[in-house]
Amino acid sequence: MSNSFVRTTMLAQEPPPSGEKGVGPWIRRNLLATPKDIVLTLLAVTFLAWALPHAINWLFVQAVWTGPDRTFCATTVQGGIQPDGWSGACWAFVNAKFDQIIYGGYPLDERWRPTLVGILFVLLLVPMLIPSVPRKGLNALLLFIVLPVVSFILLYGGFGLEIVETPRWGGLMVTLVLSFVGIAASFPLGILLALGRRSHMPVIRMVSVIFIEVVRGVPLITVLFMASVVLPLFLPAGWTVDKLLRAIVGVSIFASAYMAEVIRGGLQAIPKGQFEGADSLGLGYWQKMRLIILPQAIKLVIPGIVNTFIGMFKDTSLVSIISMYDLLGIVRFLFIDPNWATAVTPLTGLIFAGFVFWLFCFGMSRYSAFMERHLDTGHKR
Template identity: 75%
Template sequence: MAINSSTFIRQDMLAPQPAPLGVSGASHWFRTKLFATPKDTVLTILALALLAYLVPGMINWLFIDAVWTGSDRTACATVIQGGVLPDGQSGACWAFVDAKFQQFMFGRYPLEERWRPILVAVLFVILLVPMLIPKVPHKAWNALALFIILPFISFFLLIGGFGLPHVETQLWGGLMVTLILSFFGITVSLPLGILLALGRRSQMPVIKTLCVIFIEIIRGIPLVTVLFMASVMLPLFLPNGWTFDKLLRALIGVSIFSAAYMAEVIRGGLQAIPKGQFEGADSLGLSYWQKMRLIILPQAIKLVIPSIVNTFIGLFKDTSLVSIIGMFDLLGIVTLNQSDANWSTPVTPITGYVFAGFIFWLFCFGMSRYSAFMERHLDTGHRH
């Protein structure tokens, strides 16, 4: 076919050209992110000056002047305090953390039986990792093993039975209790929160009223009060001879408290779903539960992933409140060991709190990063 002389059709694509100078590289990033305006420049300089003032001292206290080994308080105390360190040198006492590390992890769990919580932790990691990787298949079987079978096996491994010596929950403590409370609370609060959110949006007045009352009452009182009621007041309403394990009361209190907040998070996601999605599901002849399970809830949960993870992070940190009912999680066991006269120094308490804070930050940061990863993985929106 003849082509008009005024018409031009390119036969080959042009090769990609490098970005213009000045709009890429480290210098461009610094210029646009840190020194774009006079105000940004002033703030950047002030921030750098503050870091230059604080960071060297922190590094010096945490690592350079820190004491890493020792058998008692004399290793971390100065001469004037009855120790061996030169006066004026008082770095972190990591020897205290090293000496008490086993208690920080397991509390007063019998030393010869600590292989049992270690085995539970290994099984938990083995089942959790494939659950968190989207490409790993058989998620239904994985979830069954992680959320149903593992708790059943862990119960008998930790508390005893089938030939294993009985270990009272009063001896449990440290990071082990923190993780047990968090895992149980997360596992229970999410499905319970979904049911409460659906109930609050129900067209049945009785169901809706009961869900609203439950959510508003629980959200209106602090977790300390919920734990106190579960631990102290609940036994008063039980028949004579009936009792609940203290750990079980804490698990119930933490779970229902978190479920009330989770319900409002899920409800926010449900309200964000366009009405057309509900009408489309109805036009297909789906039942209520099919509509929610297959169409509405997957979209609603995807929308509120940051809020869900934020609730989980808050739950993980709130486990430290169980110390008011006589249980010692990671923070509680660290505080308890600071009263040991063999390690009584001015730097021992802050070292213990820095260690506990780092462990809490590590888990919370991990949940936050995984939340961001799932947001990117599930992002099916159209990008311009």
């Protein structure tokens, strides 16, 4: 019997239909698919056509980029050199105050120390975030255990370095310190609280539930206020707790309660068969959680975890309630400088602070999306 009808080579892959690729089909499919989409698209385009030229003109074209004082960002009526009716951003203010925005009141001659800490942080964080880089255990040990100790010595001083008290810290440096320590502390604490809330031991379950519900039931400002003002009242006479440490503890406790509920949602999504399969292998409770359950649960709730991290990063601006100057706090504090008192200085400073916050939050969001795709082994498209 002849097999001549059987093809011995594979056909070349056919290109997609011409009507389904390119900019035109994408626009028709996503922006003009229905009459409602057409109306909304036209309204959005009209708004952008009106707003973008004004925004670009104010932010870049008419902006002042350099200058030693307020006269470069004020009109002649206000005692400056700009013509009456001029309107543009005062990036000269940000340029002049950039070091204070980054380091706060940290001594000028010692700013190499936070810079070095930042470099070490980046060098350890980048390989931790790249899945293909080996030795993640050693990397995690250096990043979460060794680096905080080294950073504290470098930032605070001692061992031959000048002592720099934490009230002199400020700016982006404080925001990153609060965020990193808060994330590093709240994540494992949130996991323990989630496991405690699902525990079969009544005391542990009750303590976990009370902690989570009480902390989630009050605003972060209240937690910070309690940590800064009320806590010292319960300490013996002459004892005190560093204000930055109080803020770190308050932020970490607050974030851990929300993290616990996110992790608990992931644990509840794991099929019962996974628990039974781990038990059938003879694994202990912690082995079962560490090797079988938690890796699956955490993978399912990556968006919620990152959302909590992003919220905590932005909430660090609330430490101004206890007289700490983070990124937003130091920018607002610098508005009182009479050498830069103009009508456009506050808006420019707030836009810059907002852009920095957005940059970090957007980076966390994009990395979250990358990790979701990387770990999506069960539903490959």
